[in-house]
Amino acid sequence: xxxxxxxxxxxxxxxxxxxxxxxxxxxxxxxxxxxxxxxxxxxxxxxxxxxxxxxxxxxxxxxxxxxxxxxxxxxxxxxxxxxxxxxxxxxxxxxxxxxxxxxxxxxxxxxxxxxxxxxxxxxxxxxxxxxxxxxxxxxxxxxxxxxxxxxxxxxxxxxxxxxxxxxxxxxxxxxxxxxxxxxx
Numbered sequence: 001x002x003x004x005x006x007x008x009x010x011x012x013x014x015x016x017x018x019x020x021x022x023x024x025x026x027x028x029x030x031x032x033x034x035x036x037x038x039x040x041x042x043x044x045x046x047x048x049x050x051x052x053x054x055x056x057x058x059x060x061x062x063x064x065x066x067x068x069x070x071x072x073x074x075x076x077x078x079x080x081x082x083x084x085x086x087x088x089x090x091x092x093x094x095x096x097x098x099x100x101x102x103x104x105x106x107x108x109x110x111x112x113x114x115x116x117x118x119x120x121x122x123x124x125x126x127x128x129x130x131x132x133x134x135x136x137x138x139x140x141x142x143x144x145x146x147x148x149x150x151x152x153x154x155x156x157x158x159x160x161x162x163x164x165x166x167x168x169x170x171x172x173x174x175x176x177x178x179x180x181x182x183x184x
Contacts, residue, residue, distance in 0.1 A: 055132035100131030
């Protein structure tokens with residue numbers, strides 16, 4: 001079976017710099033066309049949201065790749081829970097340019113029967129998406145799409161207040177530990 005290359009994949013061959021706003025405006029127009037023509041959007045309540053592979057495409061076009069820095073098992077007797085820290089590396093300059101954190105628990109809606117590896121994987125996916133959104137959210141919005149995920153807007157926690165406080169404290173400690181080399 002032959003793999004088809006999505007349309008317009010090679011349209012933007014010139015180097016694009018995150019630090020050149022005019023270039024980013026043109027890049028946003030390219031993203032809008034590419035994502036729309038290749039059905040890479042999710043419609044949620046009438047709004048167009050991008051998925052993590054879309055963030056990765058945009059980042060890779062800029063020479064920015066995600067690096068999983070840490071995966072922390074925060075599970076208890078009553079819950080499977082993982083937190084992931086991801087840093088974004090500019091492969092052109094070898095500098096860290098952003099970071100993001102993701103948390104996933106089997107106590108979330110629809111995840112009750114998911115195995116530990118699936119919960120861990122989703123925490124990584126969320127961290128990657130968050131890291132790119134922190135850095136490139138304005139470009140995605142400039143392209144006409146929602147940069148913030150629906151999950152970020154929903155308050156659906158089933159975790160106890162104490163467990164939530166512990167998870168947030170752990171995330172803050174992780175953030176502080178990489179603040180010297182990664183701008184968040």
